[in-house]
Amino acid sequence: MSLLEEMSEWVISGNANKVKALVEQALAEGVAPASIVNEGLIPGMTVIGAKFKVNEVYVPEVLIAARAMHAGMAVVKPLLSVSDTKEKGIAVIGTVKGDLHDIGKNLVGMMLEGAGYTVIDIGIDVPPEKFLQAVQEHKPQIVGLSALLTTTMTNMKATIELLKPYRDQVKIMIGGAPITPKFADEIGADGYAADAASAVDCANNLLAS
Ligand code: B12
Missing domain, CATH: 1.10.1240.10 (Methionine synthase domain)
Structure with a gap:
């Protein structure tokens, strides 16, 4: 070996x-x-x-x-x-406002990093404005939103709406236990993944599309 x-x-x-x-x-x-x-x-x-x-x-x-x-x-x-490095792109990830769960988000970050992305993790309880700021500052190709509570899922929609002017530059993927592909569609996300390994596939596919 x-x-x-x-x-x-x-x-x-x-x-x-x-x-x-x-x-x-x-x-x-x-x-x-x-x-x-x-x-x-x-x-x-x-x-x-x-x-x-x-x-x-x-x-x-x-x-x-x-x-x-x-x-x-x-x-x-x-x-x-x-x-x-085989740099794939920059991914900004965070858990949306009101939500403190970060185990899944961290796994997604690690897997993306492992797959060659530069990951900027902006943490938990992240308001839409902070996602916007991060997009303006870091110019990522991917933004990943995580939510684990049914009560905070709505903040994904608010975040996506605030990022509207940047939608031609950035792909938004979402995930978390209560999230479904249907919900992702409804709020206008570009992609959804059920787990951290699929999140890498999702990001790769979004960048290839
Ligand atoms: C651990 C945990 C906590 C910990 C969090 C610690 C931490 N640092 O994250 C603590 C104790 C702090 C906590 C607090 C609370 N929790 Co909690 N918690 C959980 C628990 C048991 C596990 C979550 C977890 O980490 N799973 C493991 C990871 C690996 O899985 P995951 O998060 O789903 O992530 C994977 C995928 O979803 C996906 N993914 C995740 N994010 C993203 C992002 C993107 C972009 C993509 C593509 C994919 C992706 O990939 C990940 C890896 O495979 C769940 C139960 C459950 N089974 O989900 C409840 C749960 C989520 N909590 C719940 C609740 C109610 C709460 C509290 C309100 C409890 C309370 N009364 O205080 C608070 C809320 C605090 C807040 N404001 O956020 C409920 C939510 C119910 C609901 N439907 O809204 C759950 C479902 C428990 C339950 N059955 O009631 N919690």
């Missing part, structure tokens, strides 16, 4: 120390930082995403794998030039 394949395996099994050590070893052996990310770290998260989608692994395993990936990223990130 090559060093990069071994790195992927340790991401999958969530061993942050091993991943960090292998990244350091790879750098010492002259492996390009971009190869470490694109051929070592991201493939590991991709496997975890696929397994999560079919219930072969669950939330804790995804969180542990993401932590291992981050341990490797922390070493290699300062050495990457912007053009080095």
Whole structure:
């Protein structure tokens, strides 16, 4: 098994120390930082995403794998030039106003990051105006809105309405336990995904469309 394949395996099994050590070893052996990310770290998260989608692994395993990936990223990130990674685009994500649930949103962020997106997480209880501000500041291609409460779902609609002037530049995807594809349609979102791995597919599809 090559060093990069071994790195992927340790991401999958969530061993942050091993991943960090292998990244350091790879750098010492002259492996390009971009190869470490694109051929070592991201493939590991991709496997975890696929397994999560079919219930072969669950939330804790995804969180542990993401932590291992981050341990490797922390070493290699300062050495990457912007053009080095297979940058997919910028995604701004947040949980809508009134809603404090962030476990699902964080998973979505990690999976997007694992898939090569630059993720700007603007947190929980985010009012529509703050999403607007983030769109103006970061110029993302994707905005992801999360809501876990039936009472806060309506704030997704308010956010989408406020982002109307930017709809030709940004695709909006939504998710959270109470969200349905029908609701996404009704409020004019571009996409919906039921879980974090599907969120990556959704973002990729939206950017390809
Ligand atoms: C953990 C939890 C909490 C924690 C949150 C901790 C945290 N840091 O997030 C705490 C204790 C703080 C909490 C508080 C409350 N909670 Co709560 N909570 C839950 C619980 C048990 C799990 C949610 C969770 O994390 N699931 C795991 C993650 C991985 O799943 P997920 O969030 O659905 O996310 C996945 C997908 O939905 C999707 N996704 C999520 N976001 C996005 C975004 C995008 C863009 C995309 C594409 C996809 C996507 O991908 C994710 C990963 O696969 C749920 C029950 C449940 N089964 O959902 C109740 C639940 C959501 N809570 C509920 C309630 C009522 C509350 C409170 C009002 C309780 C109270 N009386 O105080 C408060 C509200 C606080 C607030 N203002 O937000 C209700 C909501 C009922 C409703 N229909 O509105 C639920 C359903 C429990 C219940 N059966 O009554 N809660």
